[in-house]
Amino acid sequence: MKDDLQRIxxxxxxxxxxxxxxxxxxxxxxxGPLLELLLMGGMAGGGVHNLPLAVVDQERSRASRExxxxxxxxxxxxxxxxxxxxxxxxxxxxxxxxxxxxxxxxGYSTALTDPQRSASVQVIADGSNNVISTVxxxxxxxxxxxxxxxISGPSSxxxxxxxxxRFMARFNAALEDQPxxxxxxxxxxxxxxxxxVAAQSFARERELGTLEQLRVTPLKRLDLMLGKAxxxxxxxxxxxxxxxxxxxxxxxIPLRGSLLLLCLLTIPFVIAQIGxxxxxxLVSRTQQQAMLLVFALAMLEVxxxxxxxxxxxxxxxxxxISYVSSVQHYLVVLRGVMLRGAGxxxxxxxxxxxxxxxxxxxxxxxxxxxxxxxxxxFQIDVAGAWRRVQRxxxxxxxxxxxxxxxxxxxxxxxxxxxxxx
Amino acid sequence: MVFLxxxxxxxxxxxxxxxxxxxxxxxxxxxDLTALSRRxxxxxxxxxxFSIKHVAGRDEIERSLKGRHVDAAVVIPSGFADTxxxxxxxxxxxxxxxxxxxxxxEAIGSLLGHAGDFGIQLSxxxxxxxxxxxxxxxxxxxxxxxxxxSMVSGLIPIVFSLxxxxxxxxxxxxxxxxxxxxxxxxxxxxxxxLGGKLVAYxxxxxxxxxxxxxxxxxLFGVPFRGNPxxxxxxxxxxxxxxxxxxxxxxxxxxxxxxxxxxxLFIFFVPAFFLSGLTDPIDTTEVASTVISYLMPSTHFVAxxxxxxxxxxxxxxxxxPSLMLLGLSVGWMxxxxxxxxxxxxx
Numbered sequence: 001m002k003d004d005l006q007r008i009x010x011x012x013x014x015x016x017x018x019x020x021x022x023x024x025x026x027x028x029x030x031x032g033p034l035l036e037l038l039l040m041g042g043m044a045g046g047g048v049h050n051l052p053l054a055v056v057d058q059e060r061s062r063a064s065r066e067x068x069x070x071x072x073x074x075x076x077x078x079x080x081x082x083x084x085x086x087x088x089x090x091x092x093x094x095x096x097x098x099x100x101x102x103x104x105x106x107g108y109s110t111a112l113t114d115p116q117r118s119a120s121v122q123v124i125a126d127g128s129n130n131v132i133s134t135v136x137x138x139x140x141x142x143x144x145x146x147x148x149x150x151i152s153g154p155s156s157x158x159x160x161x162x163x164x165x166r167f168m169a170r171f172n173a174a175l176e177d178q179p180x181x182x183x184x185x186x187x188x189x190x191x192x193x194x195x196x197v198a199a200q201s202f203a204r205e206r207e208l209g210t211l212e213q214l215r216v217t218p219l220k221r222l223d224l225m226l227g228k229a230x231x232x233x234x235x236x237x238x239x240x241x242x243x244x245x246x247x248x249x250x251x252x253i254p255l256r257g258s259l260l261l262l263c264l265l266t267i268p269f270v271i272a273q274i275g276x277x278x279x280x281x282l283v284s285r286t287q288q289q290a291m292l293l294v295f296a297l298a299m300l301e302v303x304x305x306x307x308x309x310x311x312x313x314x315x316x317x318x319x320x321i322s323y324v325s326s327v328q329h330y331l332v333v334l335r336g337v338m339l340r341g342a343g344x345x346x347x348x349x350x351x352x353x354x355x356x357x358x359x360x361x362x363x364x365x366x367x368x369x370x371x372x373x374x375x376x377x378f379q380i381d382v383a384g385a386w387r388r389v390q391r392x393x394x395x396x397x398x399x400x401x402x403x404x405x406x407x408x409x410x411x412x413x414x415x416x417x418x419x420x421x
Numbered sequence: 422m423v424f425l426x427x428x429x430x431x432x433x434x435x436x437x438x439x440x441x442x443x444x445x446x447x448x449x450x451x452x453d454l455t456a457l458s459r460r461x462x463x464x465x466x467x468x469x470x471f472s473i474k475h476v477a478g479r480d481e482i483e484r485s486l487k488g489r490h491v492d493a494a495v496v497i498p499s500g501f502a503d504t505x506x507x508x509x510x511x512x513x514x515x516x517x518x519x520x521x522x523x524x525x526x527e528a529i530g531s532l533l534g535h536a537g538d539f540g541i542q543l544s545x546x547x548x549x550x551x552x553x554x555x556x557x558x559x560x561x562x563x564x565x566x567x568x569x570x571s572m573v574s575g576l577i578p579i580v581f582s583l584x585x586x587x588x589x590x591x592x593x594x595x596x597x598x599x600x601x602x603x604x605x606x607x608x609x610x611x612x613x614x615l616g617g618k619l620v621a622y623x624x625x626x627x628x629x630x631x632x633x634x635x636x637x638x639x640l641f642g643v644p645f646r647g648n649p650x651x652x653x654x655x656x657x658x659x660x661x662x663x664x665x666x667x668x669x670x671x672x673x674x675x676x677x678x679x680x681x682x683x684x685l686f687i688f689f690v691p692a693f694f695l696s697g698l699t700d701p702i703d704t705t706e707v708a709s710t711v712i713s714y715l716m717p718s719t720h721f722v723a724x725x726x727x728x729x730x731x732x733x734x735x736x737x738x739x740x741p742s743l744m745l746l747g748l749s750v751g752w753m754x755x756x757x758x759x760x761x762x763x764x765x766x
Contacts, residue, residue, distance in 0.1 A: 025679035032686050039712065040691065094731045096723060118541065134526050141533050164512050165536050167529060170486055172519030180521055185690065192685050200678045207677075208597070287677040288590045294681070295583050296430055298689060303434045318436065332489060339520045346488035 007219055011227025015201075019231065029197070033189045033239045034246055041182045041251055051136055052080040054089040054098040063109035067121065067147065071102060076139040086124075093126055100125045100136035112151065171339050179253050183334050184305070186243050187269075191301065191327055194236040194270045195294055198277025201228045202373070203290040211373060221369050229274045236270035237263070256341030265333050265351050268358035272326040275361025282368045301327045324360075329353045424625055427580040428632035434580070435573045435641050445528050447471040448485050448494040450478070457502035461513075464539050465495070470531045486518050493517045493528045506547050573643050574729040577633060578659065578721040579692045584626040585663040586684040591618060592671025593680035615668065615760050619753075622667075623660045630656055637729075646732025655724050655738075658745045662717035663688075665752030672759040692718050717752075720745045 019026055055068050072079045080098060083089035089101040103122040111119035123140040125133035145164070172179055205211040214224065241263075247253050255262075276297060284290035304325035322328060329350040336342040336350075344351065371381040447465065451458050466473045474491060476482055482494040496514040504511035515532060517525045595601040604614060630653065637643040667684065674680045691713075713719045720741040727733040727741075735742065 022675055022679055024674055025676065025682060028679065028682050028686060032682070036686055036690060039708075094727075094733055094737060096727055096733070096737070134523070134530060138526050138530050138533075141530065145533070164510050164540075165515050165532055166512055167515045167517060169517040169519030169525060170483075172522070177522050180523075188690055188693075192689060193682075196678075196682050196685055200681060204676075204678060207594075286594075287681070288587055288594065291586060291590055291677075291681045291684075292426060292583060295586060295685075295689070296426065296433075298685070299430050299579070300433055302693060335520050336487070336489060340487045340489070340518075342487045346484070 004220070004223060007223045008227045008230070011219060011223065012230040015228060015231040019235075029193060029235055030238070030242075033193060033243055036189060037182070037185055037243050037246055038250070040185055041178070041247075049075055050078040051076055051099040051132060052097060053077045053136070054081045054083050054092055054101045055079055056083045056086055056089050056101060056103045058106045059104050059108045061109045063112055064104045067104060067108075067143065068102070070143045070146065071140065074139045074143060076135050090124075093124070096126075098126075099132045100140075102140065171341075178251065179339050180335070182247055182251055182253060183338060184331060186240070186247065187305070187327055187331050187334055188302065189243065190236055190240050190266070190270065191273055191330075192298060193239055194232055194273035195277045195298065197232045197235060198229070198274045199280040199284075199290045199294045200287055201232075201278065202281040203284045203287045204281075206373075207286055215373065222366075225278065225366065225369055228278065229271070232274050232277070233267070233270055236273070237266065240266050240270075253338065255338050257337035257343065261344060262334065262337045265330075265337075265347075265354060268354040269326055269330045271358040272354065272361050275358065275363075275365045278365040279361065279368055282365065282373070301325050304328050305331055323353065324357060326354060326357045329357070424629045425632060426583045427626070427629045428636045430580045430583060431573070431576060431633055431636050432640065434576055435636075444472045445470060445493065445524065445531065446491040447473050447528075448476045448482055448491040449473055449497070450476050450482060450494065451497045452499040453497050453501040455502040457505060458497050461497065461501075461539055465532070465535050470535070482516060486516065489518070491518070492521070492524050493532075495532070505543060508547070570641075570643050570730055571726065573637050573641050574726045575722050577637065577725050578718040580633065581626060581629070581656075581660065582663065582688040582692060582718070584622060584629060585660070585667045586681070586688060588618065588622040588664050589667035589671040589680045589684050590677050591622070592668060593674050593677045596671075596674075597676050611760060612757065615757065618668070619661075619664055622664050623657065626660050626664075627653075627657055643729055645729055647728030648734070651735055652725075652728050655721070655728075655742060655745060658742075658749050659717050659721040659724075662745060662749035662752050665749060665756045666717065668756040669752065669759050672756065688718075691716060714744065715748070717745060717748050720748070 019029070053071060055071075057064050057068060068079065071077050077100065081089075081092060083092070083101070086101070086103055089098065089103075092098045093101060101124040103124070105120070105122070108119050108121070111117045121140070121144065123137055125136040202211065205214060219227070244255075244259070244262075248255055277294070280290050280293045280297070284293060304322045305327040332350040333347055333354065336347050449462055449465075451462060462473065465471050474485075476485060476494070482496075485491045486494065494516045496516070498511070498513070501511045501513070513536070515528075517528060519525055595604065609617075638645055666687070670683050670687065671680055674683060723741045724738055724745070727738055
């Protein structure tokens with residue numbers, strides 16, 4: 001046992017030394033995450049502001065001008081052009097000059113003052129970007145309800161219609177994008193660093209020919225796997241902690257839950273990536289191949305993480321796959337602890353899933369490593385196991401063996417050809 | 422792998438986005454429990470925007486929001502029916518989970534729409550005045566499958582970063598293995614070598630456009646409203662700029678591991694966050710604008726969406742096209758400079 005630990009430690013030291021020799025790589029592994037988060041966090045914090053809006057005012061009254069002015073005063077929309085017709089405005093939208101169009105029809109002000117009628121304003125949003133269209137439409141809705149309130153005044157509540165909604169946002173009262181985007185970036189950066197470092201480990205040794213040297217050392221397979229995993233785990237956790245400090249101090253995002261819990265749940269997340277990475281690096285012949293696999297896996301994880309599109313009701317197979325996506329579970333944990341202040345009692349499900357995925361990927365990597373270090377070792381192993389199963393099946397239940405006759409014939413033929421040759 | 426990987430990744434990514442609509446999980450605390458309040462809840466539930474779960478009490482709402490079991494909670498106060506029928510305004514409280522702003526925004530929009538329809542229906546039935554102004558909204562170009570088309574066309578630039586990163590690694594590999602020195606000794610000149618690499622990777626990636634195109638149009642039904650030749654030309658320009666940037670990375674690093682890490686930092690995360698794929702680029706901040714304009718994918722996301730979904734012409738797209746052209750010339754120049762330095766220095 002003590003020898004084992006010593007061997008693992010020795011290999012870990014060797015990995016650290018190797019990383020330390022490549023100064024540019026080391027700088028990128030340690031400072032890259034901070035720099036990237038600083039840069040992108042600042043940008044993503046902006047949210048959607050000042051979307052260019054075209055106005056088609058077919059009424060040209062005081063009331064319509066007031067509506068337009070209110071739209072311009074919102075944070076989200078900024079009037080950049082007045083169009084004569086809807087066709088003209090649509091042309092601008094096609095070239096991307098405006099993101100939304102507000103059309104105020106003739107008769108707007110008469111309908112507005114008539115208590116029995118409802119004035120309507122049309123808003124057309126650029127649907128080729130779904131974020132833009134959602135934001136623009138919500139802003140316009142907001143202006144409309146504001147005007148309704150102004151006209152009816154506090155005394156005659158009836159003018160607001162029979163039902164109104166009062167909104168209140170928990171955990172993020174101003175509905176800022178930044179906390180959501182920055183937590184997603186943190187998860188993705190930790191993910192990519194751990195995955196890349198782990199995925200190149202064996203592929204690099206193989207390509208440089210040093211894998212043969214490792215083989216003749218007294219290292220056992222488990223030693224090899226753990227020794228390679230330790231540096232990645234350390235880098236992943238160091239990056240995580242540094243980025244946490246940056247997020248709390250620089251971006252001023254509250255940490256409402258326990259940091260310890262977050263750290264504890266980050267460990268299985270990083271281990272899951274080490275498992276994937278080790279698996280990738282064992283099956284790839286070259287580093288280029290490993291990189292392509294890393295990239296493909298990373299894209300899938302991003303897709304399932306629910307950042308681009310909230311991953312909601314997915315049918316059958318997709319849902320099952322999405323449960324294996326560790327980024328998705330990790331983001332639930334991260335946001336739950338940081339922003340919602342949830343404890344383990346509410347987060348046991350994603351926490352357990354993370355641990356399960358970590359165990360699963362490490363087990364896969366271990367099975368693959370046990371088969372041997374050659375890229376085709378596993379195929380040979382599987383083929384051998386399949387032949388053994390086949391033989392056992394045929395020996396135990398001869399009448400049920402479908403290929404029995406053919407096998408006999410083939411064996412006979414082989415035997416015959418060997419004899420004659 | 423360089424040829425087919427973009428299409429395969431596009432299939433996988435797009436399958437995620439096309440698989441079913443997202444429903445907003447809604448908790449409802451109905452304190453009124455009248456026929457009208459039940460009708461209001463039914464209006465919310467009837468077109469599949471929301472999946473509804475009944476709760477009772479503030480604590481349960483708080484717990485459901487904290488554990489992310491619901492996205493929003495609606496509290497219908499007691500006396501809701503009486504107020505609404507008397508011609509006064511009944512006020513319903515909505516508590517949102519503000520963390521995912523996109524979902525919160527969708528919930529707000531959808532709830533406002535449903536409540537507005539419900540209010541107009543009621544005002545007709547009970548002869549009470551309707552709200553003075555309402556907004557009739559629609560999204561241009563994309564009637565129903567907006568999210569899918571917009572995502573698939575926006576993802577095309579991102580899937581092409583796979584072959585581009587392969588180019589960065591190809592250069593780093595020669596360095597790592599020491600075969601670059603051997604090449605320098607041959608009569609192949611620096612620019613010829615660089616040109617060879619560039620042509621090989623750009624052509625291979627461009628060939629990959631065909632499977633991507635087929636995937637997008639046949640499998641996901643993304644419309645193609647623009648000029649196909651223009652699209653191919655602009656894709657080639659995008660690939661030139663991206664491979665140029667990749668070669669710069671390949672020239673600067675010592676090992677393939679470093680090349681992979683740096684490429685991921687430059688091509689992967691920013692491609693999602695900075696390219697305007699989800700959030701439009703905020704032009705108020707100078708640093709962010711400059712950096713996102715230096716990334717080829719920023720311009721190509723805009724071009725891809727405008728060409729595929731809106732059928733824009735070159736005249737309408739002159740700005741991103743010119744930027745892309747400038748970037749391909751610029752990054753190529755930097756690639757040549759760094760390469761010369763690397764071979765001689």
